[in-house]
Amino acid sequence: SYELTQPPSVSVSPGQTASITCSGDNLGDKFVCWYQQRPGQSPVLVIYQDRKRPSGIPERFSGSNSGNTATLTISGTQAMDEAAYYCQAWDSNIVLFGGGTKLTVL
């Protein structure tokens, strides 16, 4: 079965760029979206169709997807961006989530 793999944790200093990866076989052939989940809150869609931002999502969030890896990039990371981030794709009629990455803003 298809799997999406994320690093459990990523750390970044305020104002720097954070990159969170999501890996899967030929993931670049699929479309990926990303969710942010702050503690105690519901997930929020931050990127869909690899690189599109929903209305209301800051421009510092961007996405890319090529080869076996999709990447969520947060430029000028702020303290409020500290959260868990999940990638999601669709394969063989199944919605798949990555295991999630905890982003710590130090």
Add this chain to the structure above:
Amino acid sequence: QVQLQESGPGLVKPSETLSLSCTVSGDSITSNFWSWVRQPPGKGLEWIGYIYYSGNTNYSPSLYGRVTISEDTSKNQFSLKLRSVTAADTAIYYCARTLKGGSTSSTYYYYMDVWGRGTTVTVSS
């Protein structure tokens, strides 16, 4: 503005059936796809399944055989039933509007753009 609200018992006994409803406002459940997603304590998100286009369903293989998603268009609600629950089914259960893009089966993609607040279900005797 689309809003979703989960409702149902917070405690279910082992071997019984978990039943939840999701009430949708601001959109019709006869449009789009509507998903259930769960999150065990301290763990990641798990897709349960979705309902679409007047009663068609698709379920996660890991739960297939125990899960049923149905709809009540008169109430603009969709529901989840999970049978024979165990402690492993303890989780926060979310409902979410699910949008579909792409024009062919090789280019389809799905994403959840609006989520409910979630409801905690504990399986315990």
